[in-house]
Amino acid sequence: MKSARSLMQYYHLLSRWPNRLHLPSQTCIRCASSQSKITTHYSIIPRDGDERWKDIEMERYADEADVVIVGGGPAGMSCAIRLKQLAKENGKDIRVCLFEKAPELGGHTLSGACLEPRALQELFPDWKERGAPLKTPVKHDKFAILTKNWRIPVPVFRGFPIYNEGNYIVRLGNFVKWLGEQAEELEVEIYPGFACTEVLYHEDGSVKGIATNDVGIHKDGSPKETFERGMEFHAKVTIFSEGCHGALAKQLYQNDNLKLREGCEPQTYGIGIKEVWEIEESKWKPGYVEHTAGWPLNRNTYGGSFLYHLDEGEPLVAVGFVVGLDYSNPYLNPFKEFQRFKQHPKVRPTFEGGKRIAYGARALNEGGFQSIPKLAFPGGCLIGCSPGFMNVPKLKGTHTAMKSGMVAAEAIFSAITDENKTSETSGLYVPEYEENLKKSWLWKELQSVRNIRPSFHSFLGLYGGLLYTGLFYIFGRGKEPWTFKGHVADHKNLKPAAECTPIEYPKPDNEVSFDLLSSVALSGTNHDHDQPAHLTLRNNEVPVMRNLAVFDGPEQRFCPAGVYEYVPLEGGEEGEMRLQINAQNCVHCKTCDIKDPSQNINWVCPEGGGGPAYSGM
Numbered sequence: 001m002k003s004a005r006s007l008m009q010y011y012h013l014l015s016r017w018p019n020r021l022h023l024p025s026q027t028c029i030r031c032a033s034s035q036s037k038i039t040t041h042y043s044i045i046p047r048d049g050d051e052r053w054k055d056i057e058m059e060r061y062a063d064e065a066d067v068v069i070v071g072g073g074p075a076g077m078s079c080a081i082r083l084k085q086l087a088k089e090n091g092k093d094i095r096v097c098l099f100e101k102a103p104e105l106g107g108h109t110l111s112g113a114c115l116e117p118r119a120l121q122e123l124f125p126d127w128k129e130r131g132a133p134l135k136t137p138v139k140h141d142k143f144a145i146l147t148k149n150w151r152i153p154v155p156v157f158r159g160f161p162i163y164n165e166g167n168y169i170v171r172l173g174n175f176v177k178w179l180g181e182q183a184e185e186l187e188v189e190i191y192p193g194f195a196c197t198e199v200l201y202h203e204d205g206s207v208k209g210i211a212t213n214d215v216g217i218h219k220d221g222s223p224k225e226t227f228e229r230g231m232e233f234h235a236k237v238t239i240f241s242e243g244c245h246g247a248l249a250k251q252l253y254q255n256d257n258l259k260l261r262e263g264c265e266p267q268t269y270g271i272g273i274k275e276v277w278e279i280e281e282s283k284w285k286p287g288y289v290e291h292t293a294g295w296p297l298n299r300n301t302y303g304g305s306f307l308y309h310l311d312e313g314e315p316l317v318a319v320g321f322v323v324g325l326d327y328s329n330p331y332l333n334p335f336k337e338f339q340r341f342k343q344h345p346k347v348r349p350t351f352e353g354g355k356r357i358a359y360g361a362r363a364l365n366e367g368g369f370q371s372i373p374k375l376a377f378p379g380g381c382l383i384g385c386s387p388g389f390m391n392v393p394k395l396k397g398t399h400t401a402m403k404s405g406m407v408a409a410e411a412i413f414s415a416i417t418d419e420n421k422t423s424e425t426s427g428l429y430v431p432e433y434e435e436n437l438k439k440s441w442l443w444k445e446l447q448s449v450r451n452i453r454p455s456f457h458s459f460l461g462l463y464g465g466l467l468y469t470g471l472f473y474i475f476g477r478g479k480e481p482w483t484f485k486g487h488v489a490d491h492k493n494l495k496p497a498a499e500c501t502p503i504e505y506p507k508p509d510n511e512v513s514f515d516l517l518s519s520v521a522l523s524g525t526n527h528d529h530d531q532p533a534h535l536t537l538r539n540n541e542v543p544v545m546r547n548l549a550v551f552d553g554p555e556q557r558f559c560p561a562g563v564y565e566y567v568p569l570e571g572g573e574e575g576e577m578r579l580q581i582n583a584q585n586c587v588h589c590k591t592c593d594i595k596d597p598s599q600n601i602n603w604v605c606p607e608g609g610g611g612p613a614y615s616g617m
Contacts, residue, residue: 038540038581040221041532042214043197043604052222060211060232065095065189066416068209068235070196070248072100073109074172074398075384076241077179078123079405084186086413094416096188097233099212101195103609105180106173108588110274110362110617111398112306112320113172114138114164114289118441119402124182133178136169136311139287144346145466146295151346161393161449164289169308169318171616172398195605199248200232205257206427207379209234210248215607219530236428237412241384241405244269244363245590247605249386258377265370265487267388268453270303271591273338273361273560274320274617275519279354286311291395296340299461301327302366302453305341306395307350317350324366324456325490325595329500330554335361336505339513343506351512359522360617361560361589364397365390369450370485375434379427383408391445393452403442408433454484494597497552516562524613525561525587527606533583534606535563535592542600543579551597553579558595561585587612 039045047053067083069076080098087094102108115134120127127134141164145152156163180190198211209232216227240249245267253261286309293304302324310316321338342351365371365388372389375382383404390397411433415421423429437443458464508514527534537543547553548566555564563585569576588611593603 037220038579039533039537040219041534041536041604042217042221043602044536044538045221050221056223056227058229060229062232062234064234065097066235067094067096067237067239067412068233069096069098069239069241070210071241071243071246071384071386072098072102072105072180072190072192073176073241073243073384073401074179075386075401075405076100076239077176077183077405078119078402079239079241079383079409080183080188081123081179081186082406082409083413084183084188086410088186090413090417092413092417094413097235098183098188098190099194099196099210099233100190100192101605101608102611103193103613104177105190105192106176106616107192107613108611109173109176110272110360110612110614111172112272112274112308112318112395113170113175113398114306114308114396115168115170115172115175116166116394116396116399117168119399119406123402123406130182131178133174134168134170136287136309138164138167138169138289140285140289141165142288142290144290144292146292146344146346148295149345151292151344161391161452162291162395169287169289169310171310171312171318173614174616175398193609195608196248197230197605199238199251199255200234202379202426204425204427205378206425206429207238207377208427209238213605213608217531219532221532224530236416237430238380238427239405239408239412240380240382240386241401242386244365244385244388245594245603246386247603249382250593252377252380252382253373258374260373260377260382262374264373265367265485266489267365267367267371268487268490269325269363269591269594270322270366271325271334271361271558271560271589272320272322272364273335274318274359275356275522276358276617277317277319277351277354277356279315279317279350281315283350283354284315284317285309293462293466295344296337297323297462301329301332302456302462303337305347307347319351322364325363325558325591326488326493328493328495329503330494330497330551330597331500331502331557333503333505333557335516335519335560336503339508340505342512343509348512356514356522358615358617359519360612360614361587361591363590363594366392366453367487368392368453369446370454370483371487372446375437376429376431378423378425378429381408381412381430381433389442389446391449393449400442400445403440404437407437407440407442411436451480451482451484454487457486491595491597491599494551494554494595496550516560520561520585520587523561523587524615525585525611526613527584527586527610529584531607533581534604534610535581535583535586536602536604537579538600538602542598544577546598547596547600548577548579554595554597555579555592555601558591560589560591561587564592
């Protein structure tokens with residue numbers, strides 16, 4: 001694997017975005033300049049006209065490949081592997097370059113994870129002989145509804161979305177590392193530690209490739225002596241597989257010429273928070289899987305838990321909690337809901353006497369079939385969790401992400417090796433990818449469960465969703481003729497604080513439940529402190545003037561890493577506050593970018609290699 005060099009990226013699109021934020025009428029330019037700068041990132045603050053940059057060399061080195069893949073998760077790896085498999089089978093020589101922002105493969109990967117091996121079996125029929133790290137077959141499959149004091153078991157029958165016979169409990173980061181080893185054997189060029197921050201275009205508007213970010217910039221936005229310009233990588237086809245709410249996919253969606261989200265519902269999301277524990281051996285049941293819904297969430301807040309017992313030679317369990325980001329109460333705190341869940345009398349005994357050894361968080365797509373955008377466009381395509389292929393009621397997205405990458409690879413390989421293939425644009429357009437995907441088992445699977453998540457939006461909430469699943473999915477086999485629509489972007493669901501009741505959470509006991517900062521320490525997250533904060537604000541005044549004033553500062557609650565704090569304004573009057581961004585804490589979950597009610601926060605990539613250091617999460 002090629003070592004990460006300190007050549008990183010460039011990011012300019014945000015400076016061209018119109019400012020759609022509406023501040024209270026009393027806000028003025030003078031008071032907007034009264035506080036110190038929060039955002040110094042070049043994606044917001046242009047370098048043009050900045051005297052500190054006038055003598056800096058800004059030319060970028062460019063390289064070319066047949067295919068460039070952004071993101072080294074299951075989808076990107078599966079796509080790269082399938083491309084090189086086809087090249088080998090057909091005696092072709094194609095160059096495939098894959099970029100991953102984590103310093104090592106799997107370092108930013110987090111999932112439950114209970115893996116359905118269907119796509120893996122197609123990619124590597126001999127995966128067992130190759131030593132794939134699928135060590136824990138599911139042996140016991142449980143589901144329950146929790147009330148405050150009770151656990152109500154619900155039978156799990158074959159045909160239920162959550163049925164797990166034949167699946168494996170895995171540590172997804174380890175699985176991604178193994179995929180990387182298979183890709184390297186096939187001579188895929190893998191570049192970890194490189195964050196891709198700009199989409200490049202040909203003059204005709206088709207995608208040309210990507211640029212990696214610039215490195216060596218001080219926190220105040222000025223160049224260091226070690227400044228290095230990012231690199232450009234051009235390709236016939238660029239594949240975007242960044243995972244949920246990817247930074248480059250976001251740029252593509254905002255490209256008015258591509259119109260990728262025209263005709264689909266807004267994407268909706270959840271926040272998943274996970275811990276890994278060493279528990280007492282007497283409580284360890286390798287292969288045991290349990291999911292719950294209900295308490296501590298009310299019936300109108302979507303979410304639930306998972307508990308997976310791993311069989312890797314020591315008594316480890318993975319436990320996690322997911323909260324749908326369409327919740328309305330700004331006082332809800334997903335991290336504290338998770339800590340409260342572990343105190344349930346039917347849950348706490350598993351963890352008593354144990355030791356928590358890892359922590360992390362990640363947003364996940366929940367929009368499903370109705371929210372899938374256009375997937376192929378001139379010069380590129382979207383695969384994996386980036387466009388949203390997660391099967392929400394199944395709580396699985398790895399097998400579908402892998403399949404999308406494999407289908408894309410097959411269509412792209414045919415296109416780039418077909419001498420008769422022509423394209424009206426400089427970037428190669430491969431519509432066969434989307435056409436073939438719609439004929440695959442992936443499409444049928446997502447279509448059959450398309451109405452389950454939206455059914456939770458009825459007045460019955462949780463119970464309406466469970467009723468719908470039983471009546472129409474189980475007995476109707478997902479073949480009902482209608483498709484629920486009417487998704488609303490998650491940030492629009494948040495109500496003003498004055499309309500909501502604050503939530504009182506119990507203090508952590510430091511045995512089973514814990515505080516946020518000690519949890520973040522277990523994530524291993526780390527960023528160079530002397531760089532511009534990658535949690536950028538389009539307008540520095542919005543946090544206090546709108547988010548704090550109207551919603552009581554929900555950033556400090558929905559962030560699972562303690563990045564956002566409202567603190568007293570130095571030298572200000574009593575009660576005056578300012579937003580403090582602790583960017584070094586960020587675990588790259590993207591929740592702030594999704595749930596900010598003002599859509600003022602724009603998450604951009606930090607210098608490559610920064611972020612969490614998950615070990616098999």
